[in-house]
Amino acid sequence: MPRSPAPGRAPEVRMPHNESAAPQPQGEVVASVAYERGERAHDVPIEGIKSYTCQDENLLWIGLRNPGEELLRRVADDLGIKPKARDEMLETHRRPKIIDFGSCVLIVAVTVEVEQDRPVFGETQIVIGRGYLVTVRRGATASHSQLRERLESAPDLLRRGSDYVASELLDLLIDRYVAAAAKLESVVEGAEQKLMIRGAKDSDIRKLYRQRRDLLRIHTVIAPLAEICRRLATMDMSTVDANARPYFAVVADRVLRVDELINALREALAFAFEASLMIAQTQQNDITRRLAAWAAILAVPTAVAGIYGMNFEFMPELKTHWGYPVTLGAIATACGVLYWRFRKAGWL
Secondary structure, three states: OOOOOOOOOOOOOOOOOOOOOOOOOOOEEEEEOOOOOOEEEEEEHHOOEEEEEEEOOOEEEEEEEEOOOHHHHHHHHHOOOOHHHHHHHOOOOOOOOOOOOOOOEEEEEEEEEEEEOOOEEEEEEEEEEOOOOEEEOOOOOOOHHHHHHHHHHHHHOOOOOOHHHHHHHHHHHHHHHHHHHHHHHHHHHHHHHHHHHHHOOOOHHHHHHHHHHHHHHHHHHHHHHHHHHHHHOOEOOOOOOHHHHHHHHHHHHHHHHHHHHHHHHHHHHHHEEEHHHHHHHHEEEEEEEEHHHHHHHHHHHHHHHHHHOOOOOOOOOOOOOOOOHHHHHHHHHHHHHHHHHHHHHOOO
């Protein structure tokens, strides 16, 4: 399959597209299209996949969404996919992985979407074969129609083969990782403001733990994808051309940057929680100092009143005319001096 040299990623040709307004395909088969020399030739029905012959510079791109076991087995058998690869496609995966079966390469990526401030995980399988590409989506709501339209508007890109289209699919997943991280970043900023303004309450601590747990789960499903792309960029695989490897290296770098962003959000939540604890501890210390200062001030009249309340017959100034005012004045003076000292020390 002839390919053009690719020292870096090809410039993207963006087409105006409103994915939310586009009608979503119904059923399990999203698309089954044959491309000849990068141009869209015709749709290939699932029943006719077995009779379709792949030639040079031709590509059969099949997209499946939540397919049943029977349909997936049929597509794999008609494309000549080995039983081990077919059985792996039938499995549901929770972690990214890559398996080279010789005649095809299976890439499993986990999708991340944010709904109601919580991540929702799905699965996207990409099977790279000679002259064909199969994508299987499970649990992911976002489609690949935008990428398909963009590549169809640039036939030179589709002529590069299924491995190049696979790199573009992975790059599209990274774009959605970035979009999910942006939504979660606003959630983290809101949590930081609450923690800094009103401190950490029990409900806030539970919510903070859940958010950090969600970010950790995102990290565990994103981080392995970087190593997968590195393998595609460096290892010799039968269905991945040498000219397509630099594209996977660029995708690997993007994965690492998104993973760093997710880790930064986790650290931001940890720092915000620590800061709220320090603020709460400072407030508690301030309250403790205030209570201690007032206790010391109130100890003076309490002690004097306790002494004069013992009802001894012979006590200082007990029968003096000015004894009571002098005693009250002494108490007030002592309390005033203590208040001034505590106020000066910042305890009141």
